Amino acid sequence: MSTVAFPTLPSRRYGGAVVTGMSEVEEEQDDGVRSLAARLVAGDETALEQVYDRWSALVHTYALRALRDAGDAEEATQQVFVAAWRSRHTLVPSPHALPAWLIGIARHKVSDVRLARSRDADRAAAVAAQPEAHAVVEAADEEVADRLVVRQAVEELPDPRRTIVFLAFWEGLSHAEIADTVGLPLGTVKSHVRRGLVTLHQQLEGVRRESR
Amino acid sequence: MSHVDPDRLAELVLAPDDSPSDVRRHVESCSECAVTLAALSDVRRLVGEESLVPAPAGVRDRVMAQARTRPPPADDVVRPLASTVPAASRRGPRIPVWAAGLAAAVALVAGLGIGRVTVPEPAAPEPEDPGSVVAAADLTALDSDADRGVARAVSVDDMVTLRVSARELGDEDGFHEVWLINVDGTRMVALGVLADWDTGEFQVPRGLIEEGYRIVDISVEPEDGDPTHSGVSLARGELA
Structure with a gap:
Protein backbone atom coordinates (compact mmCIF):
# COMPACT_ATOMS: atom_id res chain seq x y z
CA MET A 1 0.00 0.00 0.00
CA SER A 2 1.38 3.35 -0.96
CA THR A 3 0.19 6.83 -0.34
CA VAL A 4 -0.14 9.49 -2.99
CA ALA A 5 3.11 11.31 -3.36
CA PHE A 6 2.23 14.86 -2.43
CA PRO A 7 3.09 17.57 -2.92
CA THR A 8 5.62 18.04 -5.63
CA LEU A 9 7.30 21.18 -4.46
CA PRO A 10 7.43 23.71 -7.22
CA SER A 11 10.90 24.18 -8.57
CA ARG A 12 10.13 27.70 -9.67
CA ARG A 13 9.50 30.58 -7.33
CA TYR A 14 6.15 32.25 -7.33
CA GLY A 15 5.69 35.94 -7.14
CA GLY A 16 3.30 38.68 -7.98
CA ALA A 17 -0.44 38.89 -7.66
CA VAL A 18 -1.16 35.18 -7.57
CA VAL A 19 -4.26 35.57 -5.44
CA THR A 20 -6.37 37.26 -8.08
CA GLY A 21 -8.49 35.38 -10.54
CA MET A 22 -8.94 32.31 -8.37
CA SER A 23 -12.71 32.34 -8.52
CA GLU A 24 -12.46 32.06 -12.31
CA VAL A 25 -10.24 29.03 -11.96
CA GLU A 26 -12.76 27.48 -9.59
CA GLU A 27 -15.60 28.17 -11.98
CA GLU A 28 -13.67 26.55 -14.79
CA GLN A 29 -13.16 23.50 -12.58
CA ASP A 30 -16.89 23.37 -11.85
CA ASP A 31 -17.64 23.49 -15.57
CA GLY A 32 -15.08 20.75 -16.14
CA VAL A 33 -16.76 18.46 -13.62
CA ARG A 34 -20.17 19.23 -15.05
CA SER A 35 -19.16 18.37 -18.61
CA LEU A 36 -17.32 15.27 -17.41
CA ALA A 37 -20.52 14.14 -15.70
CA ALA A 38 -22.53 14.89 -18.84
CA ARG A 39 -20.15 12.82 -20.97
CA LEU A 40 -20.38 9.97 -18.49
CA VAL A 41 -24.18 10.04 -18.59
CA ALA A 42 -23.98 10.00 -22.40
CA GLY A 43 -22.00 6.76 -22.23
CA ASP A 44 -18.54 8.05 -23.11
CA GLU A 45 -16.05 5.43 -21.89
CA THR A 46 -13.19 7.91 -21.80
CA ALA A 47 -15.26 9.89 -19.30
CA LEU A 48 -15.35 6.80 -17.08
CA GLU A 49 -11.57 6.58 -17.32
CA GLN A 50 -11.25 10.20 -16.28
CA VAL A 51 -13.73 9.79 -13.46
CA TYR A 52 -11.77 6.76 -12.30
CA ASP A 53 -8.44 8.56 -12.49
CA ARG A 54 -9.76 11.51 -10.54
CA TRP A 55 -11.80 9.86 -7.81
CA SER A 56 -10.64 6.25 -7.48
CA ALA A 57 -8.20 7.12 -4.69
CA LEU A 58 -11.03 8.85 -2.83
CA VAL A 59 -13.35 5.85 -3.21
CA HIS A 60 -10.60 3.34 -2.44
CA THR A 61 -9.43 5.17 0.67
CA TYR A 62 -13.00 5.47 1.88
CA ALA A 63 -13.54 1.73 1.41
CA LEU A 64 -10.22 0.97 3.04
CA ARG A 65 -10.99 3.06 6.12
CA ALA A 66 -14.53 1.74 6.39
CA LEU A 67 -13.76 -1.93 5.75
CA ARG A 68 -10.23 -2.15 7.16
CA ASP A 69 -9.33 -4.83 4.69
CA ALA A 70 -7.22 -4.24 1.59
CA GLY A 71 -8.81 -7.03 -0.45
CA ASP A 72 -12.37 -5.98 0.36
CA ALA A 73 -11.51 -2.35 -0.37
CA GLU A 74 -10.05 -3.25 -3.75
CA GLU A 75 -13.10 -5.31 -4.63
CA ALA A 76 -15.47 -2.58 -3.43
CA THR A 77 -13.62 0.07 -5.45
CA GLN A 78 -14.00 -1.97 -8.59
CA GLN A 79 -17.68 -2.54 -7.90
CA VAL A 80 -18.31 1.15 -7.22
CA PHE A 81 -17.01 2.23 -10.62
CA VAL A 82 -18.70 -0.58 -12.51
CA ALA A 83 -21.96 0.23 -10.71
CA ALA A 84 -21.42 3.92 -11.45
CA TRP A 85 -21.03 3.14 -15.13
CA ARG A 86 -24.08 0.90 -15.24
CA SER A 87 -26.28 3.40 -13.41
CA ARG A 88 -24.77 6.47 -15.03
CA HIS A 89 -28.18 7.60 -16.31
CA THR A 90 -29.13 8.30 -12.68
CA LEU A 91 -26.46 10.99 -12.36
CA VAL A 92 -27.63 14.56 -12.63
CA PRO A 93 -24.63 16.61 -13.72
CA SER A 94 -23.79 19.39 -11.30
CA PRO A 95 -20.44 20.64 -9.96
CA HIS A 96 -20.37 18.47 -6.86
CA ALA A 97 -22.60 15.63 -8.00
CA LEU A 98 -19.87 13.24 -9.14
CA PRO A 99 -17.93 12.82 -5.88
CA ALA A 100 -21.17 12.88 -3.87
CA TRP A 101 -22.66 10.22 -6.12
CA LEU A 102 -19.54 8.03 -6.04
CA ILE A 103 -19.37 8.24 -2.25
CA GLY A 104 -23.05 7.35 -2.10
CA ILE A 105 -22.43 4.23 -4.18
CA ALA A 106 -19.35 3.41 -2.08
CA ARG A 107 -21.43 3.75 1.08
CA HIS A 108 -23.86 1.13 -0.26
CA LYS A 109 -21.04 -1.21 -1.21
CA VAL A 110 -19.54 -0.86 2.25
CA SER A 111 -22.88 -1.75 3.85
CA ASP A 112 -23.18 -4.72 1.51
CA VAL A 113 -19.77 -6.01 2.51
CA ARG A 114 -20.55 -5.51 6.19
CA LEU A 115 -23.82 -7.34 5.74
CA ALA A 116 -22.10 -10.20 3.95
CA ARG A 117 -19.50 -10.34 6.69
CA SER A 118 -22.11 -10.53 9.39
CA ARG A 119 -23.77 -13.37 7.50
CA ASP A 120 -20.53 -15.20 7.07
CA ALA A 121 -19.99 -17.54 9.97
CA ASP A 122 -16.26 -17.69 9.35
CA ARG A 123 -15.96 -14.03 10.10
CA ALA A 124 -18.23 -13.92 13.11
CA ALA A 125 -15.19 -13.36 15.26
CA ALA A 126 -14.13 -10.38 13.18
CA VAL A 127 -17.55 -8.83 13.58
CA ALA A 128 -17.61 -9.54 17.28
CA ALA A 129 -14.27 -7.79 17.55
CA GLN A 130 -15.84 -4.61 16.19
CA PRO A 131 -18.84 -4.23 18.44
CA GLU A 132 -19.53 -0.61 17.50
CA ALA A 133 -23.16 0.32 17.33
CA HIS A 134 -24.49 0.82 13.82
CA ALA A 135 -25.01 4.56 14.34
CA VAL A 136 -21.47 4.99 15.60
CA VAL A 137 -20.11 3.21 12.54
CA GLU A 138 -22.23 5.36 10.25
CA ALA A 139 -21.09 8.54 11.96
CA ALA A 140 -17.49 7.43 11.66
CA ASP A 141 -18.03 6.71 7.96
CA GLU A 142 -19.47 10.19 7.49
CA GLU A 143 -16.46 11.74 9.10
CA VAL A 144 -14.06 9.68 7.01
CA ALA A 145 -15.97 10.71 3.88
CA ASP A 146 -15.79 14.37 4.92
CA ARG A 147 -12.07 14.17 5.58
CA LEU A 148 -11.43 12.53 2.24
CA VAL A 149 -13.58 15.02 0.35
CA VAL A 150 -11.54 17.80 1.95
CA ARG A 151 -8.33 15.97 1.09
CA GLN A 152 -9.48 15.59 -2.49
CA ALA A 153 -10.43 19.28 -2.60
CA VAL A 154 -6.85 20.16 -1.67
CA GLU A 155 -5.60 18.09 -4.61
CA GLU A 156 -7.78 20.14 -6.89
CA LEU A 157 -6.66 23.56 -5.70
CA PRO A 158 -4.60 25.41 -8.26
CA ASP A 159 -0.94 25.78 -7.36
CA PRO A 160 0.64 27.43 -5.48
CA ARG A 161 -2.40 27.34 -3.20
CA ARG A 162 -2.44 23.53 -3.21
CA THR A 163 1.16 23.32 -2.05
CA ILE A 164 0.73 26.08 0.52
CA VAL A 165 -2.43 24.56 2.01
CA PHE A 166 -0.79 21.16 2.10
CA LEU A 167 2.27 22.48 3.88
CA ALA A 168 0.13 24.39 6.36
CA PHE A 169 -2.43 21.74 7.22
CA TRP A 170 -0.75 18.42 6.52
CA GLU A 171 2.89 19.21 7.19
CA GLY A 172 2.13 21.65 9.97
CA LEU A 173 4.59 24.27 8.74
CA SER A 174 4.24 27.81 10.05
CA HIS A 175 3.29 30.54 7.60
CA ALA A 176 6.84 31.92 7.80
CA GLU A 177 8.33 28.50 7.01
CA ILE A 178 5.97 28.14 4.06
CA ALA A 179 6.92 31.59 2.81
CA ASP A 180 10.55 30.49 2.87
CA THR A 181 9.79 27.19 1.18
CA VAL A 182 7.73 28.50 -1.71
CA GLY A 183 9.46 31.86 -1.98
CA LEU A 184 6.38 34.02 -1.55
CA PRO A 185 5.75 36.98 0.73
CA LEU A 186 4.29 36.10 4.14
CA GLY A 187 1.11 38.06 3.45
CA THR A 188 0.52 36.16 0.22
CA VAL A 189 0.98 32.83 1.99
CA LYS A 190 -1.47 33.80 4.72
CA SER A 191 -3.97 34.88 2.11
CA HIS A 192 -3.64 31.55 0.28
CA VAL A 193 -4.17 29.60 3.48
CA ARG A 194 -7.27 31.64 4.33
CA ARG A 195 -8.73 31.41 0.83
CA GLY A 196 -7.82 27.73 0.74
CA LEU A 197 -9.75 27.04 3.92
CA VAL A 198 -12.77 28.89 2.50
CA THR A 199 -12.59 26.87 -0.73
CA LEU A 200 -12.31 23.56 1.14
CA HIS A 201 -15.37 24.56 3.14
CA GLN A 202 -17.29 25.38 -0.06
CA GLN A 203 -16.32 22.07 -1.66
CA LEU A 204 -17.33 20.08 1.41
CA GLU A 205 -20.65 21.91 1.66
CA GLY A 206 -21.30 21.29 -2.03
CA VAL A 207 -20.65 17.57 -1.77
CA ARG A 208 -22.70 17.31 1.44
CA ARG A 209 -25.58 19.12 -0.24
CA GLU A 210 -25.49 16.74 -3.20
CA SER A 211 -25.33 13.76 -0.89
CA ARG A 212 -28.65 14.93 0.64
CA MET B 1 -22.25 46.06 10.55
CA VAL B 47 -7.84 18.58 7.49
CA GLY B 48 -4.47 17.13 8.18
CA GLU B 49 -5.17 13.52 9.02
CA GLU B 50 -6.15 11.67 5.92
CA SER B 51 -4.08 10.89 2.92
CA LEU B 52 -5.49 9.31 -0.20
CA VAL B 53 -4.47 5.75 -0.96
CA PRO B 54 -4.55 4.93 -4.66
CA ALA B 55 -6.46 1.82 -5.67
CA PRO B 56 -4.15 -1.09 -6.51
CA ALA B 57 -2.95 -1.34 -10.10
CA GLY B 58 -5.22 -3.50 -12.18
CA VAL B 59 -8.51 -2.26 -10.74
CA ARG B 60 -8.77 0.37 -13.46
CA ASP B 61 -8.35 -2.22 -16.23
CA ARG B 62 -10.89 -4.51 -14.64
CA VAL B 63 -13.39 -1.67 -14.30
CA MET B 64 -12.95 -0.68 -17.94
CA ALA B 65 -13.17 -4.28 -19.11
CA GLN B 66 -16.44 -4.73 -17.24
CA ALA B 67 -17.77 -1.42 -18.49
CA ARG B 68 -17.00 -2.42 -22.08
CA THR B 69 -18.81 -5.72 -21.76
CA ARG B 70 -21.93 -5.06 -23.76
CA PRO B 71 -25.20 -6.53 -22.63
CA PRO B 72 -26.62 -9.07 -25.11
CA PRO B 73 -28.49 -7.56 -28.06
CA ALA B 74 -31.91 -6.38 -26.97
CA ASP B 75 -33.65 -8.69 -29.44
CA ASP B 76 -32.37 -11.79 -27.67
CA VAL B 77 -34.06 -10.94 -24.47
CA VAL B 78 -36.91 -8.52 -24.80
CA ARG B 79 -38.47 -9.55 -28.09
CA PRO B 80 -41.87 -10.47 -26.67
CA LEU B 81 -42.08 -7.36 -24.53
CA ALA B 82 -44.54 -5.70 -26.86
CA SER B 83 -44.68 -2.00 -26.38
CA THR B 84 -47.46 0.37 -27.26
CA VAL B 85 -44.98 3.20 -27.52
CA PRO B 86 -43.54 3.90 -30.96
CA ALA B 87 -39.88 3.07 -30.97
CA ALA B 88 -39.00 6.54 -32.18
CA SER B 89 -40.31 8.14 -29.00
CA ARG B 90 -38.18 6.01 -26.76
CA ARG B 91 -35.01 7.28 -25.34
CA GLY B 92 -32.06 5.47 -26.80
CA PRO B 93 -30.58 3.64 -23.82
CA ARG B 94 -33.87 2.32 -22.50
CA ILE B 95 -33.95 -1.11 -24.05
CA PRO B 96 -30.30 -2.08 -23.73
CA VAL B 97 -30.17 -1.02 -20.10
CA TRP B 98 -33.32 -2.89 -19.35
CA ALA B 99 -32.06 -5.86 -21.31
CA ALA B 100 -28.91 -5.87 -19.24
CA GLY B 101 -30.95 -5.81 -16.06
CA LEU B 102 -33.22 -8.54 -17.29
CA ALA B 103 -30.33 -10.68 -18.45
CA ALA B 104 -28.79 -10.22 -15.02
CA ALA B 105 -32.07 -11.18 -13.38
CA VAL B 106 -32.40 -14.28 -15.48
CA ALA B 107 -28.85 -15.26 -14.70
CA LEU B 108 -29.54 -14.56 -11.06
CA VAL B 109 -32.66 -16.66 -11.06
CA ALA B 110 -30.89 -19.44 -12.90
CA GLY B 111 -28.08 -19.45 -10.39
CA LEU B 112 -30.25 -19.09 -7.36
CA GLY B 113 -31.06 -21.62 -4.75
CA ILE B 114 -27.74 -21.59 -2.99
CA GLY B 115 -26.68 -18.99 -0.53
CA ARG B 116 -29.82 -16.97 -0.74
CA VAL B 117 -31.96 -16.56 2.32
CA THR B 118 -35.53 -17.07 1.30
CA VAL B 119 -38.53 -16.77 3.53
CA PRO B 120 -39.69 -20.31 4.18
CA GLU B 121 -42.84 -21.27 2.41
CA PRO B 122 -45.46 -21.08 3.58
CA ALA B 123 -44.34 -18.32 5.93
CA ALA B 124 -46.24 -17.88 9.15
CA PRO B 125 -49.01 -15.33 8.61
CA GLU B 126 -48.51 -12.06 10.41
CA PRO B 127 -50.78 -11.62 13.40
CA GLU B 128 -52.88 -8.88 11.82
CA ASP B 129 -52.97 -10.70 8.51
CA PRO B 130 -56.06 -12.77 7.88
CA GLY B 131 -54.79 -14.27 4.62
CA SER B 132 -52.15 -16.93 4.27
CA VAL B 133 -48.83 -16.22 2.65
CA VAL B 134 -48.58 -18.48 -0.37
CA ALA B 135 -45.25 -17.18 -1.61
CA ALA B 136 -42.69 -14.60 -0.65
CA ALA B 137 -39.76 -12.90 -2.30
CA ASP B 138 -36.82 -11.34 -0.57
CA LEU B 139 -36.11 -8.16 -2.45
CA THR B 140 -32.52 -7.22 -3.01
CA ALA B 141 -30.66 -4.59 -4.96
CA LEU B 142 -29.65 -5.63 -8.47
CA ASP B 143 -25.96 -4.97 -8.24
CA SER B 144 -25.54 -6.59 -4.85
CA ASP B 145 -27.44 -8.67 -2.34
CA ALA B 146 -28.34 -5.65 -0.23
CA ASP B 147 -31.70 -6.15 1.45
CA ARG B 148 -34.50 -4.13 -0.12
CA GLY B 149 -37.43 -5.58 1.79
CA VAL B 150 -39.90 -8.27 1.00
CA ALA B 151 -42.90 -9.00 -1.21
CA ARG B 152 -45.50 -11.49 -0.05
CA ALA B 153 -48.24 -13.07 -2.09
CA VAL B 154 -51.18 -13.48 0.25
CA SER B 155 -54.17 -15.60 -0.60
CA VAL B 156 -57.45 -14.30 0.79
CA ASP B 157 -60.44 -16.33 -0.35
CA ASP B 158 -59.92 -16.66 -4.07
CA MET B 159 -57.79 -13.61 -4.53
CA VAL B 160 -54.02 -13.25 -4.49
CA THR B 161 -52.70 -9.99 -3.17
CA LEU B 162 -49.07 -9.03 -3.54
CA ARG B 163 -47.98 -7.03 -0.51
CA VAL B 164 -44.82 -5.14 -1.21
CA SER B 165 -42.86 -3.82 1.70
CA ALA B 166 -39.66 -2.43 0.30
CA ARG B 167 -36.93 -0.46 1.99
CA GLU B 168 -34.00 1.76 1.11
CA LEU B 169 -35.08 2.28 -2.47
CA GLY B 170 -33.28 5.60 -2.55
CA ASP B 171 -34.70 9.00 -3.29
CA GLU B 172 -34.23 9.28 -6.98
CA ASP B 173 -36.72 11.52 -8.77
CA GLY B 174 -39.75 9.85 -10.27
CA PHE B 175 -42.11 7.24 -8.88
CA HIS B 176 -41.73 3.58 -7.99
CA GLU B 177 -43.58 1.00 -10.03
CA VAL B 178 -44.01 -2.68 -9.33
CA TRP B 179 -43.72 -5.27 -12.08
CA LEU B 180 -43.97 -9.02 -12.32
CA ILE B 181 -41.45 -10.55 -14.68
CA ASN B 182 -41.92 -14.03 -16.02
CA VAL B 183 -39.16 -16.44 -15.13
CA ASP B 184 -38.79 -17.13 -18.84
CA GLY B 185 -37.16 -13.71 -18.93
CA THR B 186 -39.22 -12.51 -21.84
CA ARG B 187 -42.53 -11.28 -20.49
CA MET B 188 -43.59 -8.81 -17.86
CA VAL B 189 -46.68 -7.08 -16.52
CA ALA B 190 -46.98 -3.81 -14.64
CA LEU B 191 -48.83 -4.10 -11.34
CA GLY B 192 -48.93 -0.45 -10.43
CA VAL B 193 -47.35 2.39 -8.59
CA LEU B 194 -46.00 2.27 -5.05
CA ALA B 195 -47.94 5.35 -4.09
CA ASP B 196 -46.30 5.83 -0.71
CA TRP B 197 -42.84 5.13 -2.11
CA ASP B 198 -42.08 1.72 -0.60
CA THR B 199 -45.18 -0.15 0.42
CA GLY B 200 -48.28 -1.15 -1.49
CA GLU B 201 -50.76 -3.90 -2.23
CA PHE B 202 -51.62 -5.23 -5.65
CA GLN B 203 -54.23 -7.75 -6.61
CA VAL B 204 -52.87 -10.34 -8.96
CA PRO B 205 -54.75 -12.94 -10.98
CA ARG B 206 -53.78 -16.24 -9.43
CA GLY B 207 -53.01 -17.73 -12.82
CA LEU B 208 -50.37 -15.12 -13.51
CA ILE B 209 -48.06 -16.34 -10.77
CA GLU B 210 -48.73 -19.94 -11.74
CA GLU B 211 -47.77 -19.06 -15.30
CA GLY B 212 -44.33 -18.04 -14.12
CA TYR B 213 -44.69 -14.32 -13.42
CA ARG B 214 -42.80 -14.72 -10.19
CA ILE B 215 -40.02 -12.14 -10.30
CA VAL B 216 -41.06 -9.04 -8.39
CA ASP B 217 -39.33 -5.96 -9.74
CA ILE B 218 -39.48 -2.40 -8.51
CA SER B 219 -38.44 0.28 -10.97
CA VAL B 220 -38.07 4.00 -10.72
CA GLU B 221 -39.99 5.71 -13.48
CA PRO B 222 -39.54 9.24 -14.73
CA GLU B 223 -42.77 11.18 -15.14
CA ASP B 224 -42.49 11.13 -18.91
CA GLY B 225 -45.72 9.39 -19.86
CA ASP B 226 -43.84 6.39 -21.22
CA PRO B 227 -45.70 3.34 -19.89
CA THR B 228 -42.81 0.95 -20.42
CA HIS B 229 -40.23 -0.05 -17.86
CA SER B 230 -37.64 2.68 -17.48
CA GLY B 231 -34.84 0.12 -17.39
CA VAL B 232 -33.87 1.27 -13.93
CA SER B 233 -34.67 -1.43 -11.39
CA LEU B 234 -34.18 -0.68 -7.72
CA ALA B 235 -35.03 -4.06 -6.27
CA ARG B 236 -35.89 -7.55 -7.33
CA GLY B 237 -36.72 -10.93 -5.89
CA GLU B 238 -38.37 -14.15 -6.92
CA LEU B 239 -41.56 -15.39 -5.32
CA ALA B 240 -40.96 -18.82 -3.86
Missing part, protein backbone atom coordinates in the same frame (compact mmCIF):
# COMPACT_ATOMS: atom_id res chain seq x y z
CA SER B 2 -22.79 43.91 7.48
CA HIS B 3 -21.64 40.29 7.44
CA VAL B 4 -17.97 39.50 7.74
CA ASP B 5 -16.18 38.30 4.64
CA PRO B 6 -15.52 34.52 4.87
CA ASP B 7 -11.86 35.35 4.39
CA ARG B 8 -11.85 37.28 7.69
CA LEU B 9 -13.67 34.40 9.37
CA ALA B 10 -11.02 32.03 8.06
CA GLU B 11 -8.41 34.31 9.58
CA LEU B 12 -10.26 34.11 12.89
CA VAL B 13 -10.12 30.30 12.70
CA LEU B 14 -6.47 30.18 11.68
CA ALA B 15 -5.02 32.96 13.77
CA PRO B 16 -7.50 34.04 16.44
CA ASP B 17 -4.97 36.30 18.14
CA ASP B 18 -4.28 38.27 14.99
CA SER B 19 -7.92 38.90 14.17
CA PRO B 20 -9.27 42.39 14.69
CA SER B 21 -11.65 42.62 17.62
CA ASP B 22 -14.46 44.03 15.45
CA VAL B 23 -14.63 40.69 13.59
CA ARG B 24 -14.87 38.81 16.85
CA ARG B 25 -17.52 41.16 18.20
CA HIS B 26 -19.59 40.79 15.04
CA VAL B 27 -19.50 37.00 15.17
CA GLU B 28 -20.65 37.06 18.78
CA SER B 29 -23.79 38.93 17.79
CA CYS B 30 -24.44 37.47 14.31
CA SER B 31 -25.73 33.92 14.18
CA GLU B 32 -25.17 33.62 10.44
CA CYS B 33 -21.48 34.46 10.65
CA ALA B 34 -21.20 32.27 13.74
CA VAL B 35 -22.50 29.33 11.71
CA THR B 36 -19.97 30.00 8.94
CA LEU B 37 -17.22 30.33 11.53
CA ALA B 38 -18.22 26.99 13.08
CA ALA B 39 -18.24 25.35 9.64
CA LEU B 40 -14.78 26.71 8.85
CA SER B 41 -13.49 25.50 12.22
CA ASP B 42 -14.99 22.13 11.39
CA VAL B 43 -13.09 22.01 8.11
CA ARG B 44 -9.91 23.03 9.93
CA ARG B 45 -10.51 20.09 12.26
CA LEU B 46 -11.04 17.72 9.32
